[in-house]
Amino acid sequence: MCSNSLIDFFYVYQYQFIDNLSYILPPSTFYDDTNLMEKQIAIVKKIFVENGWEGDGKIGLIWIPPFLDESFDDSCGSLVWHVKQDNDGISFIASERKLFSNRLLENLRKQLKEASDLKNDKHLSDKLYNSILVFIQNDIVSNLNVFIDECYLKFLFHIFNCKNVDDLKLKPIKAN
Structure with a gap:
């Protein structure tokens, strides 16, 4: 299900709180080539850090079934990278394509409003x-x-x- 080439651009989202981590699978579930998997994990870690991740938590993959609107593959479904930061419970999600989740959009609007309110005080x-x-x-x-x-x-x-x-x-x- 994973690409045979490295992906170096992702859309990153933050979501609070994803508490059931049982459906987050280790990358080895989807990668046959360990070397490619380790290189991809290094890229994902770097992108997560650039977006505020503090480096703790276990990186995994979430499979999005093809029948959900957020999936961008009609037959196999899609994969997104995930890590939940230990100290504050914020989940970082990286997708090679934009996710059109109403909850993610609402979360982003909330963060922007909070930042805007700070500017006025x-x-x-x-x-x-x-x-x-x-x-x-x-x-x-x-x-x-x-x-x-x-x-x-x-x-x-x-x-x-x-x-x-x-x-x-x-x-x-x-x-x-």
């Missing part, structure tokens, strides 16, 4: 701006710490794997 707007700024600054510091840790670790691996060919003076330190 100056105090809330400033508070939101400051919260986002603090979040971005924390993210930058966190990424810098990860980068420094990775550099230090690579440096240590180099020293130990190459038997200290650079003849660096190493001393034990007391760590608390």
Whole structure:
């Protein structure tokens, strides 16, 4: 049922809350080629992240039967990618074609109205701006710490794997 080629463009939707995950199937159910499946999952993960996914949850596929209006294949049905974010329950759905679900459209209208209402509240707007700024600054510091840790670790691996060919003076330190 899955294409033999990689798909790199998807329409992404958010929906809250999909609680019954029993019908979400592992991608291996639909892919014979494991290499192709892993490449497609990497593309889908990247697209989900670009649309607000925080990277947690299990990615799977939802089969849409051909008799439903959202399906775009009259004989086999259609597949859409899904992941439910663990921390807030938001589901991200990726489809290679637009889905014409009234509930998805209503959800999008609701999100746009909430965003529009924020724009009109100056105090809330400033508070939101400051919260986002603090979040971005924390993210930058966190990424810098990860980068420094990775550099230090690579440096240590180099020293130990190459038997200290650079003849660096190493001393034990007391760590608390």
